[in-house]
Amino acid sequence: MSKLTGKIGKSYVLTSIIISAIVIVLVFIILVGNSWQAVSNLGWNLFSLRWNAPTGEFGILSMCYGTAIVTLIALLLAVPLGIMTAIFTSEMLPSKLRIPVKSLLELLAGIPSIIYGLIGIAFFAIWLQDLFQLQSGRTILTAGFLLAIMILPTIITLVDDALHNIPKQYQEASMGLGLYKYEIIKNTLLPIAKADIYGAILLAFGRALGETMAVMLVIGSIDKIPSPFFNVLSPGQTITSKLGREIAETSFGSVHFSAMIFMGLILFTLVFIITLFSQRANKKRIRLYE
Amino acid sequence: MNSRKTINSIFKNAVRLSFIFCAGILVFLFGTIIWKGSAAISLDFLTKPTENFGAAGGIVHQITGSLLMILTTAIISFPIALGTAIYRSEYLKNPRSQNMADTLIFSLNGIPSIIFGIFGLIFFVNILGTGVSWFVGSIILAMMILPTLVLSAYQSVNSVPSIYRESALALGMTKWKVISTVLLPKGINGAITGLLIGIARAIGETAPIMFIATAFSGVQFPTTLLQPVSALPTHILSLAQQATNPAALQNAWGTSMVLVILVVLFSTSGLLVRLRFQKK
Amino acid sequence: MKIKFILFLSCTTFCLFSCTKKESITISGSTTVLPVISNAANAYKNTHTDVNIIVNAGGSGVGMNQLGEEKTSMGMISRDITNAEKEKYPKTNFKVIAIGKDAVVAVVSSEIYDAGITELTLAQLAAVYKGEIKNWKELGGPDKEILCVDKEAARGTRHVFMEIVMGDKEAEAPGADLVLGSNNEEQTSIVQSDAAIGMLSNAWLNDDVKGLNIKMNDSIFIEPSLANIVNGTYPITRNLEIVTRGEPKGQLKEFIDYVLGPEGQKFVEEAGYVKINR
Known part of the structure; x- marks a missing residue:
């Protein structure tokens, strides 16, 4: 009897991990399989600038550029702000207040992305439009700004943990040397926490690359690289917003569909690589959902 | 000396300022959702079906649809996560395969939600021919939150000191007996925590379900597995696109507030469950 | 407690599937x-x-x-x-x-309409969408850049509009500044701007989104009124x-x-x- 339950138990846990493994392999196979048609039909033409379905041109460069620049803006805004805020919560806030304040900031991470999109379209887009006297507030900068807010909690939590986990002796020793807070943080704490901070940034990077709903609503969805290319006050398109807007219109099995999936595959691969790196950086810690 | 002091105080103020900025964002976001949302919420709003494309009526079917989906998501993901966590903790002994299992879980966690959406569209809706179905939506959401559950369950299984396992084995208990009496209860606690946090994330997701599980109007409570439902996040999406119609916009805020309340409810109960189990 | 929880879950699911089936x-x-x-x-x-x-x-x-x-x-x-x-x-x-x-109507922001642009020829519309005309000044309006709003390629409104205006229902619009989806979304963007032009179904016109009269070759401007749609004189109908x-x-x-x-x-x-x- 107990031998039988033991067997059932073992095959249950084995099945579970096999299911988990199959899921990710299946996602990859499906993406590769369905983008093959576009790759074999279009080849290097996929990496061109024009996307025009009726003429069979599917160049994905504008979308790749959009994803890159929006993510870059988000990181440029969120990384310094997030690290500074984490320094505040871990080093300057009275320790009694640290957990409640941090938990509150983490609530930001709980707001669903569609609500960020709603706030983006109802407020940020209009503010930016008025501030810069734009024709339309649906711009690359709006999307980057929104995305920055969305990845802030990830950076704050992880960096705060990293700083907080540094043994107190380091600080005490530095203080004994008569160093100022700024010098302690810059010369002692940040170098020690460096690997963890990289890990946090990579994790936030991965999040930002894959964010869809908020970006889709505010970016303007035009398949063009702005001119000049650094003009972030013009509309653009990211891989995710393109997928979100157009995938339902394409029919399964067409080159159009396949080209869309190819973009998905690129995104998947990028995020996969980033995850591997961030896992390496976060080797010692197993944390996911903060 | 003086310049060091100046730099220090500039630094301190900059740090303070960035914290105030972040706190300001927090207050602004929640303030907006609550202030705008509470104007829309009433008993009728919560209990009446949608009318006139969301500009009138309530969101009862969106609420039931979302709850139905995440409930099913929970039922699907919970046992798989528990098993995976126990396998990772108890059967994988060499570091290489442990590492591989971790990579697997982390990669699954990293997959962008839209990718899950197009995966579901290809695999379930097209290849398996399910059509737009709330059940497929639940499966996809379950895949998405699996890593959160696995890691949470794994942490609590792993927190059982190995001395327990060794002494139980020494007493002649079979390995499965040890697992089922000592480790499983621990793992369930962890998985419940992970489940609540995972659900808090799943209920707010739009991108994975918008092509495969939801419909715009005319949806009531589904009676078969293969019907679409209405869900809160997709409802906000369709209302957000009519951001100049004041009635629709107000209902979008109302729906957002309901959604945020649900998210906060699930995630805080997850944290409470964790605290309670840690005390034990 | 956990067992009860699981029992509860399975009961609810069971109830769901045993419900009556409607067509x-x-x-x-x-x-x-x-x-x-x-x-x-x-x-x-x-x-x-x-x-x-x-x-x-x-x-x-x-x-x-x-x-x-x-x-x-x-x-x-x-x-x-x-x-x-x-x-x-x-x-x-x-x-x-x-x-x-x-009818598919060429629409503009109310600010532009009030500034005197109430009618355009098909050629002028085409020039705007081709990107040849970029400022309302060139059409006799205020000195403001045109925000040219396009729609997603497979949208019906776009096919009908482009067929009449550009002569090809799948024509590209290099002059477009934004590409949006539903009528609602397009209407919203035009209201939010003060210098936008777009294409909308007749039913989405309101005080903030004004429909333009269209001039055919014979110099008569045709208003997008219901009467003109019924008798077929308004050119962009479907x-x-x-x-x-x-x-x-x-x-x-x-x-x-x-x-x-x-x-x-x-x-x-x-x-x-x-x-x-x-």
Whole structure:
């Protein structure tokens, strides 16, 4: 009897991990399989600038550029702000207040992305439009700004943990040397926490690359690289917003569909690589959902 | 000396300022959702079906649809996560395969939600021919939150000191007996925590379900597995696109507030469950 | 406690699947046709409790696509079926039924309309969408850059508009500044701007979104009024259509008959369209 339950138990846990493994392999196979048609039909033409379905041109460069620049803006805004805020919560806030304040900031991470999109379209887009006297507030900068807010909690939590986990002796020793807070943080704490901070940034990077709903609503969805290319006050398109807007219109099995999936595959691969790196950086810690 | 002091105080103020900025964002976001949302919420709003494309009526079917989906998501993901966590903790002994299992879980966690959406569209809706179905939506959401559950369950299984396992084995208990009496209860606690946090994330997701599980109007409570439902996040999406119609916009805020309340409810109960189990 | 929880979960799921089954009709497609069908479906369900009708948006392209792939039983389109769509589903015999008539109107922000731009020629419209005219000054308006709003490629409104204005329903619009989806989304962006031009169904016009008169070759400007749509003088009109795979049967046929009947046609007029002459 107990031998039988033991067997059932073992095959249950084995099945579970096999299911988990199959899921990710299946996602990859499906993406590769369905983008093959576009790759074999279009080849290097996929990496061109024009996307025009009726003429069979599917160049994905504008979308790749959009994803890159929006993510870059988000990181440029969120990384310094997030690290500074984490320094505040871990080093300057009275320790009694640290957990409640941090938990509150983490609530930001709980707001669903569609609500960020709603706030983006109802407020940020209009503010930016008025501030810069734009024709339309649906711009690359709006999307980057929104995305920055969305990845802030990830950076704050992880960096705060990293700083907080540094043994107190380091600080005490530095203080004994008569160093100022700024010098302690810059010369002692940040170098020690460096690997963890990289890990946090990579994790936030991965999040930002894959964010869809908020970006889709505010970016303007035009398949063009702005001119000049650094003009972030013009509309653009990211891989995710393109997928979100157009995938339902394409029919399964067409080159159009396949080209869309190819973009998905690129995104998947990028995020996969980033995850591997961030896992390496976060080797010692197993944390996911903060 | 003086310049060091100046730099220090500039630094301190900059740090303070960035914290105030972040706190300001927090207050602004929640303030907006609550202030705008509470104007829309009433008993009728919560209990009446949608009318006139969301500009009138309530969101009862969106609420039931979302709850139905995440409930099913929970039922699907919970046992798989528990098993995976126990396998990772108890059967994988060499570091290489442990590492591989971790990579697997982390990669699954990293997959962008839209990718899950197009995966579901290809695999379930097209290849398996399910059509737009709330059940497929639940499966996809379950895949998405699996890593959160696995890691949470794994942490609590792993927190059982190995001395327990060794002494139980020494007493002649079979390995499965040890697992089922000592480790499983621990793992369930962890998985419940992970489940609540995972659900808090799943209920707010739009991108994975918008092509495969939801419909715009005319949806009531589904009676078969293969019907679409209405869900809160997709409802906000369709209302957000009519951001100049004041009635629709107000209902979008109302729906957002309901959604945020649900998210906060699930995630805080997850944290409470964790605290309670840690005390034990 | 945990066991109770799990028991509770399994009971609820069991209840769900043992519920009674209703026949259901699923419909998706054009946001232009959506208000008519959605309202008609709600009213129809009140009198026919044995049927459930689920209506989804997405645009004409989505409607055709899902119908062709047998994910829905009926599509809504605000344009003709393209050849590409016919070629994609060679075995399917699409049956198209017109339920109403509508005009696609070139619209501008109220600020531009009030500043005196109330009418444009087709050539001027084309020049704006080709990117040859970039400032309202060139059209006699204020010195403001034009925010040219385009629609997603497979949208019905766009096909009809581009067919008349550019001569090709799938023409590219290099002058476009934004590409949006539904009528609602486009309307929103035009209201939010003070220098926008776009294309909308006649039913989406309001105080903030003004429709332009169109000048044909013979120097008469034609207002996008219901009367002009009925008598066919306004140039950019189209039929609002529903599509089925083969002849509609059973409940679906009854519903379509309802939409075409006097009660259903009321919803066509309520939505701001012209009812079909039968």
